Amino acid sequence: MSKAGKIIGGIALMAVLLFAVSACGGSDSGTTSNASSSTTPEIKSSKVVMKGSKFDPGDLTVEVGTTVTWSNEDAVAHTVTATGGAFSSGNMDPGTNFGYTFNAAGTFDYACTIHPSMKGKVTVTE
Ligand SMILES: [Cu+2]
Numbered sequence: 001m002s003k004a005g006k007i008i009g010g011i012a013l014m015a016v017l018l019f020a021v022s023a024c025g026g027s028d029s030g031t032t033s034n035a036s037s038s039t040t041p042e043i044k045s046s047k048v049v050m051k052g053s054k055f056d057p058g059d060l061t062v063e064v065g066t067t068v069t070w071s072n073e074d075a076v077a078h079t080v081t082a083t084g085g086a087f088s089s090g091n092m093d094p095g096t097n098f099g100y101t102f103n104a105a106g107t108f109d110y111a112c113t114i115h116p117s118m119k120g121k122v123t124v125t126e
Contacts, residue, residue, distance in 0.1 A: 047071060048120065050078050050092070053112075055120035064126055067101040078118065083109040 044066040049056045051073045062068060070080045072092045080089040080098050086108055089098035102108070102124040112118035 043067075045069065048080075050074050050080075050112075053078070053115050053118050055118065058120045059123075060121070061123040061125060062102060064103060064105055064124055065101070066124070067099050068122060069097050069099045071097050077114060078112045079114060080110055080120075081113050083111065 044063055046060060046062050046066055046068045048060060048068060048070045050070060053074065053076070055070075060068065070089065070092070072078055072094055075094055077091050077093050079091055080087070080100075082088065087100040087110075091114075092098055102122065105124045105126050108122045108124065110120050110122070
């Protein structure tokens with residue numbers, strides 16, 4: 001009886017160890033699943049950082065359909081306001097973002113209305 005109990009105990013221990021190993025492996029592979037990316041359309045995005053009262057990059061070229069996100073990493077508020085009125089972020093406090101999707105080709109000059117010398121440009125290509 002005691003020998004059988006020892007075997008059962010051993011099997012139980014192995015089961016616990018196997019479970020621990022498989023659970024660990026499962027959580028590792030879970031973050032790398034990217035199987036459906038080939039069938040979904042590519043999401044194009046680009047980022048402009050606002051820092052030191054400058055847009056970086058100040059001159060950006062993207063493809064039609066790209067969403068550009070401006071991120072205010074400065075200590076003061078800024079705006080992203082298109083010269084032609086295509087888009088306007090309004091006041092952006094430090095730490096906030098503004099996104100705009102460019103669905104037409106062209107050149108879009110913009111500036112910060114608070115700091116008129118703070119200028120940038122997005123060129124959108126087909
Ligand atoms: Cu500004």
